[in-house]
Amino acid sequence: MSTAALPQDSELLERFSELKPSLTPQAAVIEATRCLHCFDAPCTAACPTHIDVPGFIQRIAVGNLRGSANRILDANILGGSCSRACPVEVLCEGACVMHRYNREPIQIALLQRHAMDAFHAGGYDVPKAPPDTLDLHVACIGAGPASLACAAELQRRGGHATVIERRELPGGLNTYGVAEYKLRAAESLREIEMIRRMGVEFRFGVTIESTAELAALEQEFDYIFLGVGLGAMQRLNIPGEDSKGVINALELIAAYKTGQIREITGTVVVLGAGNTAIDAANAAHRLGAETVYLLYRRAERDLPAFDFEYEHCKQEGVQFLWRRQPVAIRPEHHGRLLLDTVQVKQIDRALQPVPDSMDTIVCDMVVPAIGQSPLTQLIQDKRQSTLLCRRRLRQRRPRSGGRRGRRQALGSGHDQGRGGHLCLTFMCAASPAASILPIPSGWPRRRRRTAASRSCAPSTPAGVARCGRQSASRSLMSAPAIHPWIGRACA
Amino acid sequence: MMGLNNIELISDRSVAENLRELAEVKKYYPRHAVIASLMVASTREAWHEIVQRAEDAGADGLELNFGCPHGMSERGMGSAVGQVPEYTEMITAWVKEKARTPVLVKLTPNITDIRAIARAAKRGGADGLSAINTLNSITGIDLDTLVPRPDVDGKSSHGGYCGPAVKPIALNMVEQIMADPEAALPLSGIGGISSWKDAAEFFLLGCGTVQVCTAVMHYGFRMAEYMAEGLENWMRSKGFNSLAEFRGLSLPKVTEWKNLNLNYKIVAHIDEQKCIGCDLCYIACWDGAHQCIHMDRVSGPVNGQVELHESPSTVEWRSRTAIAVTPVTRQERAVDPAVHGPYPTPLAKIPRVDETECVGCNLCALVCPVDECITMKRVDNGLSAESWEERTSGAVCVQNPNVS
Numbered sequence: 001m002s003t004a005a006l007p008q009d010s011e012l013l014e015r016f017s018e019l020k021p022s023l024t025p026q027a028a029v030i031e032a033t034r035c036l037h038c039f040d041a042p043c044t045a046a047c048p049t050h051i052d053v054p055g056f057i058q059r060i061a062v063g064n065l066r067g068s069a070n071r072i073l074d075a076n077i078l079g080g081s082c083s084r085a086c087p088v089e090v091l092c093e094g095a096c097v098m099h100r101y102n103r104e105p106i107q108i109a110l111l112q113r114h115a116m117d118a119f120h121a122g123g124y125d126v127p128k129a130p131p132d133t134l135d136l137h138v139a140c141i142g143a144g145p146a147s148l149a150c151a152a153e154l155q156r157r158g159g160h161a162t163v164i165e166r167r168e169l170p171g172g173l174n175t176y177g178v179a180e181y182k183l184r185a186a187e188s189l190r191e192i193e194m195i196r197r198m199g200v201e202f203r204f205g206v207t208i209e210s211t212a213e214l215a216a217l218e219q220e221f222d223y224i225f226l227g228v229g230l231g232a233m234q235r236l237n238i239p240g241e242d243s244k245g246v247i248n249a250l251e252l253i254a255a256y257k258t259g260q261i262r263e264i265t266g267t268v269v270v271l272g273a274g275n276t277a278i279d280a281a282n283a284a285h286r287l288g289a290e291t292v293y294l295l296y297r298r299a300e301r302d303l304p305a306f307d308f309e310y311e312h313c314k315q316e317g318v319q320f321l322w323r324r325q326p327v328a329i330r331p332e333h334h335g336r337l338l339l340d341t342v343q344v345k346q347i348d349r350a351l352q353p354v355p356d357s358m359d360t361i362v363c364d365m366v367v368p369a370i371g372q373s374p375l376t377q378l379i380q381d382k383r384q385s386t387l388l389c390r391r392r393l394r395q396r397r398p399r400s401g402g403r404r405g406r407r408q409a410l411g412s413g414h415d416q417g418r419g420g421h422l423c424l425t426f427m428c429a430a431s432p433a434a435s436i437l438p439i440p441s442g443w444p445r446r447r448r449r450t451a452a453s454r455s456c457a458p459s460t461p462a463g464v465a466r467c468g469r470q471s472a473s474r475s476l477m478s479a480p481a482i483h484p485w486i487g488r489a490c491a
Numbered sequence: 492m493m494g495l496n497n498i499e500l501i502s503d504r505s506v507a508e509n510l511r512e513l514a515e516v517k518k519y520y521p522r523h524a525v526i527a528s529l530m531v532a533s534t535r536e537a538w539h540e541i542v543q544r545a546e547d548a549g550a551d552g553l554e555l556n557f558g559c560p561h562g563m564s565e566r567g568m569g570s571a572v573g574q575v576p577e578y579t580e581m582i583t584a585w586v587k588e589k590a591r592t593p594v595l596v597k598l599t600p601n602i603t604d605i606r607a608i609a610r611a612a613k614r615g616g617a618d619g620l621s622a623i624n625t626l627n628s629i630t631g632i633d634l635d636t637l638v639p640r641p642d643v644d645g646k647s648s649h650g651g652y653c654g655p656a657v658k659p660i661a662l663n664m665v666e667q668i669m670a671d672p673e674a675a676l677p678l679s680g681i682g683g684i685s686s687w688k689d690a691a692e693f694f695l696l697g698c699g700t701v702q703v704c705t706a707v708m709h710y711g712f713r714m715a716e717y718m719a720e721g722l723e724n725w726m727r728s729k730g731f732n733s734l735a736e737f738r739g740l741s742l743p744k745v746t747e748w749k750n751l752n753l754n755y756k757i758v759a760h761i762d763e764q765k766c767i768g769c770d771l772c773y774i775a776c777w778d779g780a781h782q783c784i785h786m787d788r789v790s791g792p793v794n795g796q797v798e799l800h801e802s803p804s805t806v807e808w809r810s811r812t813a814i815a816v817t818p819v820t821r822q823e824r825a826v827d828p829a830v831h832g833p834y835p836t837p838l839a840k841i842p843r844v845d846e847t848e849c850v851g852c853n854l855c856a857l858v859c860p861v862d863e864c865i866t867m868k869r870v871d872n873g874l875s876a877e878s879w880e881e882r883t884s885g886a887v888c889v890q891n892p893n894v895s
Contacts, residue, residue: 024712036766036769036860039773042840097767100835100836
């Protein structure tokens with residue numbers, strides 16, 4: 001694995017120049033000095049990984065950039081990616097008390113990026129326990145943010161993690177799915193290189209699809225962490241959706257990020273109006289499409305994307321078509337596509353087509369972006385192990401009742417209702433999963449970490465299954481070492 | 492800029508050149524007063540000579556620099572003189588033998604009690620004083636080279652510190668001088684004056700004039716214009732027609748600690764409409780003051796005047812678990828007035844002052860980032876004014892017979 005796997009594409013860099021330039025060292029100190037260092041800071045509470053925001057900002061203000069980065073990494077090993085990809089407007093910066101003072105919030109994301117860039121530029125390593133502190137071998141399936149966080153956490157505590165990924169490059173959404181003007185694939189890979197230096201082993205091009213493959217893993221490892229994310233994009237279920245020229249949003253984004261699509265011409269229609277749809281529409285526009293329509297079956301006020309993403313998309317020049325639904329996709333003679341759409345009206349929450357409102361859009365590319373379906377098969381295959389795990393945990397459940405969240409996470413693995421839309425929420429899953437492993441409570445102690453992550457667990461697609469290599473003496477039942485952790489977290 | 496450290500000496504130009512320039516300035520601006528600031532070797536002849544030459548060049552007054560704390564003091568000048576009352580009196584007397592124009596003595600703050608030197612200058616016949624000169628300082632050390640700043644080829648030396656940081660020290664010394672009948676003379680205030688407000692404060696403690704240098708070095712001579720204009724506006728709003736009308740008005744309001752009213756009680760008051768929930772006051776009060784600001788308010792409807800508070804154990808539990816139950820929400824759409832209550836900040840994030848425990852130390856008001864959010868309010872405790880002296884006057888003061 002190396003960043004050399006991606007060719008430096010100057011045209012791509014130019015088309016997708018960074019939305020926000022990074023801070024100069026002096027500007028970073030000035031911005032850091034502006035932070036009030038709130039007590040029990042709302043930004044820390046609003047961050048899904050609960051980074052100690054005032055703590056790392058204070059370290060920037062006094063010129064301790066390495067300490068600042070360590071503070072970030074302590075809570076969030078992918079702090080660099082998150083500082084670029086996070087929708088901070090609705091998280092930490094949205095919670096900043098400066099809003100109530102009619103002032104601009106502290107630019108937390110840019111400050112975090114400043115600290116993390118300095119850390120990467122310095123080539124520092126993440127502090128971790130001496131190797132072999134923990135004789136624990138864990139396979140993390142999938143090399144997305146959840147697995148990476150779980151693997152890094154294990155490595156940090158002196159265990160051994162092996163990440164198994166079906167694609168050529170690690171990072172999952174971070175590498176393949178985040179808009180290039182926010183987070184470059186090379187940045188993501190640089191961060192994963194840091195995780196690799198912690199001792200995490202990577203296996204690429206390996207798929208785990210059959211029960212036999214899983215069984216083999218169970219023989220090899222003590223635990224298996226399922227960080228597989230979501231499955232295939234949901235289908236439109238309209239005629240012609242498999243025509244040439246129809247490419248789903250995630251494929252489009254991954255293709256341009258890896259240089260497979262260099263240019264788009266003509267008219268592009270994006271179906272859906274979530275954050276991914278907006279990324280795809282912006283990408284199509286930046287790749288050269290003359291006209292980009294974004295088709296949404298509901299009204300502007302129902303837009304599922306973040307407000308700031310919508311504003312950005314309008315500025316990019318994307319045209320929005322509200323209350324329209326695709327009906328069919330037909331090929332046209334000159335290799336173009338005909339997209340039949342119909343106007344819909346909303347009665348209560350139900351959508352009904354308006355009679356005689358059929359309209360056809362002539363276009364060159366149709367990009368469905370209507371969400372991903374849960375990846376359930378693998379979970380179902382592992383259900384017995386998972387249930388076993390759940391039963392064990394339930395027996396040891398402390399009286400406080402704070403464990404309910406984790407039990408759900410282990411039982412269901414996937415939450416089918418909410419899915420995961422942020423790299424951050426995936427990462428949150430990793431911590432509780434890692435923390436149920438029999439890990440000594442002593443080192444390194446992280447403040448409020450499990451308690452923090454517990455709330456996020458039900459919504460995230462991750463779980464841990466106990467496997468065969470685990471000897472009886474190290475089973476969860478007989479591993480009292482974990483209980484101080486859990487007890488502390490739930491106190 | 493909070494302060495400025497200098498290790499330079501008085502001038503890199505010769506006396507002759509200085510005096511020529513003085514004469515030139517006087518020629519172009521005949522109606523403006525020029526004061527020559529003098530520092531020469533501590534002999535009668537040297538002082539007589541420089542006084543003669545400065546006055547011949549057109550100086551309207553003389554300032555004797557007995558304050559320079561670095562360099563010149565090693566050669567028996569500057570603060571080497573200003574730190575010894577006898578030398579100050581002697582040299583002031585020498586100058587007065589010769590001088591035809593008013594003589595000011597510039598005092599150093601690098602002493603235990605500035606009044607001793609001020610009295611000596613007055614005994615020596617000085618017509619006025621100026622205070623303060625710079626303070627001995629080392630401003631910092633370069634953590635790469637380990638050489639203190641400023642680095643002069645690998646070595647450094649202490650310098651004189653000036654600028655806004657020294658103003659509180661200067662104000663105290665000005666007050667000490669002007670409140671002492673044996674020391675008080677017309678005084679020219681110096682020390683961190685960078686705005687009309689600073690100037691007004693020096694005048695209110697009895698200064699007749701003020702001197703500005705650091706602010707001019709920073710922003711140029713236009714500072715004088717800004718200051719004059721600001722002072723004039725303030726005087727107009729307060730109804731003062733001249734400097735004399737308000738000069739020294741604050742002097743009677745400074746007294747010794749023993750005369751302060753011990754029964755004067757003020758408590759902190761937090762304006763819930765302005766509080767932004769940073770809770771800096773809470774941590775300041777707990778870690779650095781009197782542990783009387785609490786975070787135990789209950790969000791939600793408050794029944795009339797009765798405000799609900801949580802028990803300490805509940806507060807502790809909430810603090811331990813708060814971070815875990817924070818939902819990852821779309822905050823721009825998640826503002827629920829029912830949770831927030833009537834204030835911009837959720838009630839649970841607005842601290843409460845326990846007025847019975849509050850001692851009025853003021854720390855919370857100082858750390859609060861919002862103007863007028865925390866104010867100190869007077870509380871009527873039903874007690875009449877009583878000072879420490881009055882409270883202890885009933886006690887019998889026994890003098891040790893062994894001490895004469």
